[in-house]
């Protein structure tokens with residue numbers, strides 16, 4: 001008898017970061033003193049401005065019933081305002097679709113664009129889910145490896161080398177998870193110039209970490225006229241407003257045919273994002289810009305501490321993150337070394353070792369396509385960061 005579970009779902013990898021957070025939670029529940037540097041979300045409470053809006057939504061008929069599949073018009077208008085005022089980009093509400101977090105926005109675009117064997121170019125290191133989503137659509141992942149030499153950014157030449165007549169989509173994530181790199185305006189201009197020669201290639205520009213930046217507001221690839229109609233911006237309130245649990249993300253695209261396809265897909269799968277959460281997101285966009293700035297400043301301070309302490313650990317190399325809340329140090333100088341008969345040969349063995357010997361949880365770089373590195377989230381308080389890095393240093397020093 002054939003297996004119960006479809007080949008499609010069997011072939012998907014589990015999310016490595018979620019798995020590590022779960023192991024960590026379990027160890028803590030068993031009474032172990034484990035510090036988690038696995039978190040993919042701000043540790044802050046969401047902005048207080050959203051609370052009265054949620055209270056109001058609880059008593060108003062509109063928010064307990066079905067709404068538009070594409071999302072509430074008032075929220076989509078607010079997103080258009082945000083795109084204009086923060087990014088200088090013009091969109092209309094029919095070019096926006098609100099989704100249940102940014103993740104399904106990406107999945108919907110991939111499922112709407114990709115036919116079997118269509119190629120999707122993904123620079124690595126990259127977020128764990130991109131390649132799996134492409135697999136779900138039976139597309140072909142074309143990974144382009146970037147290194148510390150280019151601050152983990154794909155060059156225009158690398159992009160040109162990866163594009164073929166079968167390429168349908170490019171996935172760009174800036175600020176990047178896991179490396180924290182941000183493409184500059186000049187680098188994006190070069191990428192746009194290459195894409196001008198490939199008019200059938202769409203781009204997902206994942207800007208979910210846009211507001212967590214340390215070098216100024218990042219530029220969007222959508223700002224370049226040669227590609228603006230083919231760029232789908234992905235964003236949401238998860239990271240900037242610490243509203244991960246509200247599950248509100250969105251996509252913006254000038255290609256209304258694509259937006260309509262995504263709306264059709266959402267209409268046949270999830271219907272729409274929760275109305276109360278949509279009102280909360282709308283309120284956050286309207287009223288909580290000071291909150292975002294405070295959150296950003298807090299992360300900037302933590303990043304400074306992480307960089308200082310990583311600098312004190314011998315034989316590791318790290319590119320300073322320009323955005324997001326992750327450091328992605330290269331720990332490969334410790335591969336092949338042992339402690340008490342146990343040898344560490346790769347990033348998964350390194351994260352297991354750091355968990356068992358150092359009682360610090362982090363995520364193996366292999367999950368993001370770079371086995372030399374491990375990902376450390378600094379979305380946690382400074383005393384925990386200091387203690388975790390002390391433990392990592394001591395555990396690494398034991399490896400001989």
Ligand code: PLP
Pocket residue numbers: 040100101102103104127173176177206208236237238244247248249
């Ligand atoms: N894109 C990237 C690069 C992410 O790191 C994440 C979450 O970790 C997402 C998208 C998904 O965000 P959301 O929680 O809004 O679905």
